[in-house]
Amino acid sequence: YQRNEKALLAAMLEMYISGVSTRKVTKIVEELCGKKISKSLVSTLTKDLDEIVAKWQHSSLNNECYPYLMVDVIYLKVREEERVISKSCHIAIGFSQEGGRKVLGFLIQNGESEKSWSHFFEYLKARNLQGVQMITSDAHKGLVASIKKSFTNVSWQRCQVHFLRNIFASIPKKDSVAFREQIKALFKFTDIDIARKTKAKITETYIDDRKYKTACTILDEGFEDAFQYITSGGRNSRLRSTNLLERLNEELRRRERIIRIFPNVSSANRLIGALLIDQSEQWEYAARNYIKM
Numbered sequence: 387y388q389r390n391e392k393a394l395l396a397a398m399l400e401m402y403i404s405g406v407s408t409r410k411v412t413k414i415v416e417e418l419c420g421k422k423i424s425k426s427l428v429s430t431l432t433k434d435l436d437e438i439v440a441k442w443q444h445s446s447l448n449n450e451c452y453p454y455l456m457v458d459v460i461y462l463k464v465r466e467e468e469r470v471i472s473k474s475c476h477i478a479i480g481f482s483q484e485g486g487r488k489v490l491g492f493l494i495q496n497g498e499s500e501k502s503w504s505h506f507f508e509y510l511k512a513r514n515l516q517g518v519q520m521i522t523s524d525a526h527k528g529l530v531a532s533i534k535k536s537f538t539n540v541s542w543q544r545c546q547v548h549f550l551r552n553i554f555a556s557i558p559k560k561d562s563v564a565f566r567e568q569i570k571a572l573f574k575f576t577d578i579d580i581a582r583k584t585k586a587k588i589t590e591t592y593i594d595d596r597k598y599k600t601a602c603t604i605l606d607e608g609f610e611d612a613f614q615y616i617t618s619g620g621r622n623s624r625l626r627s628t629n630l631l632e633r634l635n636e637e638l639r640r641r642e643r644i645i646r647i648f649p650n651v652s653s654a655n656r657l658i659g660a661l662l663i664d665q666s667e668q669w670e671y672a673a674r675n676y677i678k679m
Contacts, residue, residue, distance in 0.1 A: 445513065
C-alpha cells in the first residue's frame with residue numbers, strides 16, 4: 387500500500403472526478419486494497435485539486451488567439467450559511483485560428499445578469515484574450531447587452547436552436563406543418579442572399595395570418611443575428627448554435643446530480659474546474675479540428 391500510495395491517491399481522485407461519490411470511493415478502495423479509508427480522507431484529498439484548478443482558471447491566454455467564442459451558464463445548488471441557494475456558472479469555449487477548441491474559463495457567480503456577464507468577460511480579457519470576431523450564445527438580454535459593451539466590433543451569433551424554439555413556441559401545433567417546414571428549410575441555407583429572399587417570401591406569405599403574425603415578427607427581428615455565422619464565422623455551421631456547449635453542460639450536470647448540493651462554493655469550483663480541465667485536454671489532444679478556418 388505504501389509503495390503504491392501515490393498511484394492509489396491519483397486513482398481515487400480520478401474516480402471522484404469521473405462521477406463516483408466519496409462513499410463509493412471508500413468502498414472500492416476497501417475492496418481492492420483491504421484497507422479502510424474514511425470519506426473525510428477522500429474529501430481532504432480532493433482539496434489538492436484546488437491549486438491545479440486555480441492555476442488553470444487564471445492562466446494567461448497571451449500567446450493564443452480565439453476568433454470565435456461560445457458562452458453559456460449552468461446553475462448549481464450550493465450550501466451557504468445554512469441555506470441552499472442557486473449559483474450560476476459562466477463558461478466560455480474558444481475556437482483557435484487552426485480550428486481547435488478549448489475551454490477558456492469559468493466563474494461561479496450569483497445569478498445571470500448584465501453585470502455578472504460583464505464581470506466574466508472582463509475576467510477573460512484580463513487574461514489577455516485576443517482576436518475575438520464573433521460570439522455565439524442564446525438571446526438572454528443581459529448577456530447580449532454585455533457582449534455589445536465588452537466586445538466592440540465583434541459580431542453576435544444568436545443560437546439558431548434557441549431561436550427556432552422561440553419561433554415555434556408562438557404558433558399553434560395544429561395545422562402548422564407547412565410553416566414549420568419552410569422555417570426549417572430557411573435555416574439550412576448557407577448563402578445569406580438566398581436566406582434573406584426566402585425569409586422575405588415567408589413573412590410576406592404569413593404575416594397577415596393571425597396565427598403566424600407573432601412568429602413572423604420574431605423571425606424578422608432576429609433573422610440577421612441568427613445568420614452571422616455566414617458573414618462573420620466563415621460559414622462554419624457548427625458555430626450557428628451552442629450545441630457543443632450544451633453537450634458539455636450535460637456532462638457537468640451528470641456529475642453534479644450525484645452530489646446534488648455542494649457543501650460550499652470552493653467544492654463546486656474544484657469539481658467543475660477539474661471536469662472542464664479534463665474535457666479541454668481531451669479536445670486539445672484530439673487529432674482533428676472542430677471547425678474549418
